[in-house]
Amino acid sequence: MSMHIGDSPEEAAFRAEVRAWLSQHAAPRSDDGGNWHDDLHAHSIACKKWQRVLFNNGWAGISWPKQFGGRGGSHLQESIFNEEQAKFETHTGLFAVSLGMVGPTLMAHGTPEQQEVFLPKMLSGEHVWCQLFSEPNAGSDLANVATRAIEDGDDFIVNGQKVWTSMGQFADYGILLTRTEPDAPKHKGITYFIVDMKTPGIEVRPLVQMTGVAHFNEVFLTDVRIPKANIVGGLHGGWAVANTTLTSERGFIGGGSSSWSVDELIDFARERGLDKDPVVRGKLAECYARAQTLTYLGYRLRTAASNRTMPGPEMFVMKLAYAQHWSRTMDVAMEIAGAHGMISGDAAGDAMHWQHNLLGQFAIRLGGGTNEVQQNIIGERGLGLPREPSVDRDQPWRSLAKG
Amino acid sequence: MNFDLSDEQQVISDLAAQIFSGQSTVERVIEVESGDGFDRTLWNELAKAGLLGLCLPEEHSGLNMNMVELALVLEQQGKTVASVPLWSTSIGSMAVAEYGSKDVRSSLLPAVVEGKNVVALALANYGANDVMNPSVTATDTDGGVKLSGGKPAVSFAQHASHVLVSAKRADDSIVLALVDLKAPGVTITPVEASNRQPTANIEFDVTVPATHIVAGLEGNGREALRWVHEHALVGLCALQLGISQGAIGIMSDHVKTRTQFNKPLSAQQAVAVRAADQFVTTEAIRVTTLNAAWRMSEGFDARQDVLVAMYWATEGGHSIVIACQHLHGGIGADISYPVHRYFLWGIQISTELGGASQHLSRLGKLIASR
Known part of the structure; x- marks a missing residue:
């Protein structure tokens, strides 16, 4: 295959098709760059509306398999669509976590049931997802998460605090990293859950930033009950999924x-x-x-x-x-x-x-x-520089000094 | 869309890597440096492999390829700082193939492919070093063009058979001439270049026959000079890409193995982060160079693409070689250690046809006046 830095004839035809469709369904982007959203609530409604239009017209999840409600196209086509979409006054940010992060993760690691239940509703815009990863003491050192999940019958009970949760105030579901085995080294005792954000014990507190909007949130989890069926990637197997x-x-x-x-x-x-x-x-x-x-x-x-x-x-x-x-x-x-x-x-x-x-x-x-x-x-x-010698890689997480 | 090399391009790149890394070892570079500065053994190997006619037409025994393939070969040269006039010979002979008369093509090109003719490029100028404003003057005479004036810092001029020189008539029109370096009226004064390559200033007081006026007899001189200039710039970008990789390779080996405070230097984050930044900049040179070479090969307008690549090759390349030299500490200051050659080549390339501010200024004009 020869080098070709730009659209092939097929890709150009696809781009033209996309552009024609977009110009029928969206307004061109305004001169001032326009789509900065200082009213997040209005933005979230506009995002849901637009996602629905995409879904109804077969443009949601372009690279996702058809079995999950996607178009069954290529990543390249999806990139072309996104490039063209950015030239129009469209609202998409609310679904960045759902479609950009959770979807690919569940396609790679989710159970067939999880894939069947959750993926189509991400594409239709029915469910908004957020990411519950960072904590006050687990930022760059994400594997240091301390939010505890303790087994209780068919469920786990979760307690802890998350932070920097984009658009958490609008989310229906979250992907959650928890500590399930404190005696294992820190990368080996983490479990990845899907959590319904309406579960009792979840409190979302918006964090107002310099821009005047609260894109991010703190999320407090108090005795939050999550069924075992919501584990992604197996018990203590969350780091690879993350x-x-x-x-x-x-x-x-x-x-x-x-x-x-x-x-x-x-x-x-x-x-x-x-x-x-x-x-x-x-x-x-x-x-x-x-x-x-x-x-x-x-x-x-x-x-x-x-x-x-x-x-x-x-x-x-x-x-x-x-x-x-x-x-x-x-x-x-x-x-x-x-x-x-x-x-x-x-x-x-x-x-x-x-x-x-x-x-x-x-x-x-x-x-x-x-x-x-x-x-x-x-x-x-x-x-190929050697990793910095890590003092905590093989130590039980419980024994590490906590910040 | 496909940013990967084709199988054929990969073969060319591998072949070039094999020849340059096999022939141009550190010991050999030192040996050539202490001689006349021209690695003729390597040159003959390149000829045997067909790489001296890589982008020349088949009718002159060339391989009929284009800038992407040439860039891949020059990249390998840069990695080994091999002392051969591949850049000037390739670009000069390609210009002759593109614009030259039948006579000049058939007298020059077959011997280029065989490695017998070497072409120097006299594009740089005294003064502001604006390639499009040549410092040699051209005057039409019966049957030819008289050239008067000088060109600075022409690499391999003392070993070349010919030089492609740009000149300007009184009416500002441009002439590109292929001058026989043995002709009377051509004075070659060897000078020491910062990259230690054989280099000379040339003074011209010579009349070039019309057959050897490559462009400019029919009003296409400016277009031809722009063509040569853009190809020469992308060639420099490709060399700089190789230089950057060579420098980073030596540097990362050093910071991994040099122990201070009882641990490798790279365990200091100030060192590791600076090293990583050079990798990022090298990747910027790589993707922008490949893009510019590809657009040129396809015959698309590549003016902005060339300047983007050249911005990285000059500003970025310069900072890469400085960082790699710096991270060696005192060890790098000793010229028996090889890293300094990459530094010298890097700063030379960042100067050869204008520095970063010149390229940004031209790019700014293009994008802001749309």
Whole structure:
């Protein structure tokens, strides 16, 4: 097969079909980049509505097998659809965890019953999912989770606290990491559950961020009863399952269609009469070069996904490069914004969009593993640097010093 | 969409890797460096394998391939800092094949494929080093074009048979000429280049016959120079990709095995993170270079793609070789240790046809004036 960096004729035809359908069912994206959502409730309703439209028209889960309600298409087609969809005023963020992380995880590790019950309703938008992974003392060191699950008949009873739960206030189900065997080394005593968010004992408390919205939440679990049938990947087998979820998370953060583009930044500079300033031009060029690089890194990942199994360090490279690109572009945007860059909220006019993305950059830099976590993994897998000697890898989790 | 190499491209890449890593060992590089700087044994091996005619037409015994394949071979050269004029000979002969008259094609190209002709590229200029504004002047004469003026830092000029030189007429139109380096009126002054490759300044006071005016007799000089410039830039990106990988390979071996404070250097996160960043930058050079080479091979407009790749090759390549040199500490300062060659090549490539700010400035103009 010869090299081809761009759409093949079949892919171009698919893209045209997608674009034609989208232009019938969605409005073009507004000039100010528009789809920053400061009213999360309205956003969540719009997301559900749009997911329903996708599902009814056969565009939900493009790469998912038909047996789970998907289209049975390729990952490449799904990427093409997402690229085109991003050019329209569509709302999709509510389902990022469901479709980008939980779906792939259940397809890989779920029981046939779990797949049958949950996957189709993710696609139809009936169920919204959230991720209950991070804890106050288990961030980068996720395997240190302390939320306890204790066996009780056909159930487990769970107590603990989770944090940084995106859109948890709207979720119907969660994927939950718990400690089930405190006497085993930390990676070997973790169990992965599906939990109904309406179960008694679950309390979701929104965390308001600098952007003024509460994208994230704290989730407190008190004597939450979860049936054993909701275990994914076996008792104490949760770490491998969690890694599938995290790989998917890095993939969609790194390859995500942004709520902004360098083209929009160039327009922004033009509107302020700065597009001819040579220094600004140089900075725009650097943003453009980084954006193009991410495009090709993405193409390479898609090729790898189509032609063979997932590659080594490429996805970590992409996630890191994406986070760096995001923050540098927002720095340039704030320089271009001038005095409006100081104003937060509606009075900032078209600068608000950029400021929100500046303030929101930390979700990108930190989610799915921080930039530094990516760098450590790249050192290990890209350069073969030895893992840093780990003092806690083989110790019973119970004996480790707790933060 | 397929970002993978084809089977044929993989074969070319493997063949080049085998030849360069087999022939251009550290010992051999040192030996060549202490001689005249041209590894003719390696050059003959490349000729035997057909790689000197990789992108030349079949009618001149070439393999009729294109920039992606050339980039793969140059990448392997960069990895071993092999001292051969592959970049200039390939790009120069491709330009002759693309724009030259039948006469000049058949007199130059078969001997290039055999390894007998070596082509130097005189694209850089005195002053602001703007490739599109040549510092040699061209004046039309009966039956040819007279060239006057100089070109700086032409690599392998003292070993080449020919040089492809860009010149400018008084009306700002451009001429590309293939000049016989033995011709009277061509003065070659060897200079020491930062990458230790044989290099010379050239002064021209010579009339080139019309047959050897590769482009510019029919008003296509500017287009041809842009063609050569873009191909030359992508060639440099490919060399820099190899340089970066070579440097990172030596560096990561060093930080894994060098022990301080009773543990390997790489166990210090400040070291490991800096090392990892160089890997990320190398991947950026890789994907953008392959993309630019591919678009060029397919005949698409690649102006922006070339500049994106060149931004990474200059800004990124420069920072990679500095980091790799730095992480060696004092060991790297001793020139009997091989890492310094990658540093020297890296900074040379970051300068050869303009630095990062020049490429960003041109890219900024293209994208902001759409």
